[in-house]
Amino acid sequence: MIVVRDVEDLKRCKISVWLSLRMNLQEMGETWARGALLVEEASKIFKDLNIEYCMLPVDVNVRNMPDSISSRFPSNWLLRYTLHIAEEDSAGVGPMTTPVKVYGPPGQPMAASVSRILTCLIEKEVPFELITVNMKTEPKKPQLLRIQSIGQIPAIEDESISLFGSRAICRYIAEKYADQGNKALYGTNPLERASIDQWLEVEGHSFNPPISELVLLLAFGARKKSKQEEAQIKQNEAKLNKVLDIYERRLGDSPYLAGEDFTLADLSHLPNTQFLVTATDRGKLFTLRKNVGRWWADISGRDSWKKVVGMQNSPPPPPGT
Amino acid sequence: MVVKVYGPITAACPQRVLACLLEVGVDFELIPVDLESGEHKRPEFLLRQPFGQVPAIEDGDFKLFESRAIIRYYAAKHAESGPNLLGSTLEEQAQVDQWLEVEAHNFNEMVYAIVLQLLILPRMGQPTDKALVQNCTEKLAKVLDVYDRRLSTSPFLAGEWFSLADLSHLPGIRYLTEEAGLGNLIRERNHVNSWWITISSRLAWKKVMQLLN
Numbered sequence: 001m002i003v004v005r006d007v008e009d010l011k012r013c014k015i016s017v018w019l020s021l022r023m024n025l026q027e028m029g030e031t032w033a034r035g036a037l038l039v040e041e042a043s044k045i046f047k048d049l050n051i052e053y054c055m056l057p058v059d060v061n062v063r064n065m066p067d068s069i070s071s072r073f074p075s076n077w078l079l080r081y082t083l084h085i086a087e088e089d090s091a092g093v094g095p096m097t098t099p100v101k102v103y104g105p106p107g108q109p110m111a112a113s114v115s116r117i118l119t120c121l122i123e124k125e126v127p128f129e130l131i132t133v134n135m136k137t138e139p140k141k142p143q144l145l146r147i148q149s150i151g152q153i154p155a156i157e158d159e160s161i162s163l164f165g166s167r168a169i170c171r172y173i174a175e176k177y178a179d180q181g182n183k184a185l186y187g188t189n190p191l192e193r194a195s196i197d198q199w200l201e202v203e204g205h206s207f208n209p210p211i212s213e214l215v216l217l218l219a220f221g222a223r224k225k226s227k228q229e230e231a232q233i234k235q236n237e238a239k240l241n242k243v244l245d246i247y248e249r250r251l252g253d254s255p256y257l258a259g260e261d262f263t264l265a266d267l268s269h270l271p272n273t274q275f276l277v278t279a280t281d282r283g284k285l286f287t288l289r290k291n292v293g294r295w296w297a298d299i300s301g302r303d304s305w306k307k308v309v310g311m312q313n314s315p316p317p318p319p320g321t
Numbered sequence: 322m323v324v325k326v327y328g329p330i331t332a333a334c335p336q337r338v339l340a341c342l343l344e345v346g347v348d349f350e351l352i353p354v355d356l357e358s359g360e361h362k363r364p365e366f367l368l369r370q371p372f373g374q375v376p377a378i379e380d381g382d383f384k385l386f387e388s389r390a391i392i393r394y395y396a397a398k399h400a401e402s403g404p405n406l407l408g409s410t411l412e413e414q415a416q417v418d419q420w421l422e423v424e425a426h427n428f429n430e431m432v433y434a435i436v437l438q439l440l441i442l443p444r445m446g447q448p449t450d451k452a453l454v455q456n457c458t459e460k461l462a463k464v465l466d467v468y469d470r471r472l473s474t475s476p477f478l479a480g481e482w483f484s485l486a487d488l489s490h491l492p493g494i495r496y497l498t499e500e501a502g503l504g505n506l507i508r509e510r511n512h513v514n515s516w517w518i519t520i521s522s523r524l525a526w527k528k529v530m531q532l533l534n
Contacts, residue, residue, distance in 0.1 A: 165423060168422045175411060190397060
């Protein structure tokens, strides 16, 4: 039974949902178990529909509290939303995988390192759950310190491991799920993999430093730049131009950085390039180069990247409304 | 087949590659590249490494650059025959990757900035930015604190055994303790110090040091 209780501000509707359960008074244990399942199912439905709900307080036996390194958080500590890859896409692939937990910083837009990881997970058709954690305002919880001893996120946790470092995470996911999703992502033989590793290192050492500085200064910095900042912008733009000249030659020889296929090496470039192209006026560094422009249009048009960009544009519902 | 390694023995990244090749028992030929005269920026070298950096390798027809990609390739290639520098399970390998990434981004960035200011710029007749060195040293100290905590729970970064993650630090820490005069950063941290003593005593690294001297 659903009872509409109130309409607030012409945009919020308060309802009560009364669940009914047939019970056998001789078998209370079984009844309570079924009742628990019913409540769990209801809460799943509420989550799917983005309906914020609260349960009435229950007396809890303190001697049966969950382990202190449980990864579950009270809902008012952080924002939490779930993206499940549609099960029909992975029909016949094998047993359902437990979603990989991805811990990332809150707020929009999504951090480059997080979107790098999510793109990889989507390419490999691995279900995941994004859990945002504010490392500044949340006290250092033991379970997070275990996951990320450097004190920076993102990090992932699945049934076998906790791991940090976005490129290490991408390598792990690509290797663990080698047989599903995009199979060429981390190469199908040692020589292909060596080429991918080579360009992944280039991305990390030569490409990422200047472009992330530029993005920080141009897209997320103050509107009026100091003299020092102007100089830094010039410096980093010059460095990035040098790297992109090399990419232009490389991408004239092959369609993607590591060779014939889209791989982790190309994927790793997506987040910061997207910021530069959409949030600053320096996108022409990419679009005005023939081969780099072609490559950028190709990799940014992939379904996986479009999905991650879509996640950034629709923020999750705020807690407690 | 002998692997040709292009680069000077004095530079950190070629040292990293040689340490790995010696660990897994691959024969190599070191072909020096004269950085002082700008050999690495000339067209012939740029064909080998388009960013004008060392090292680059040539193994028959197979060519590769970026030291951490090179060590991954050879460690994987000889995982069965030599010491296992990459771990035996997917999870162990992920730990190695994780700490390799830490070395490349958190550790190496600071060490490289310090080396640039204290060693490279003066050699080119340019002044040292002392404030920057101080800043980087403080950041590096914080990173080493995290290492110290990690190494109090296991003898090596990725776990119970020596891996590429530990090996990758050898050239950088050598610079810190020798030319840069920042050995105190290592000595002041018990676990980092015993780890450094252990990994720098390895035969392969000692051979690299012999080549250097």
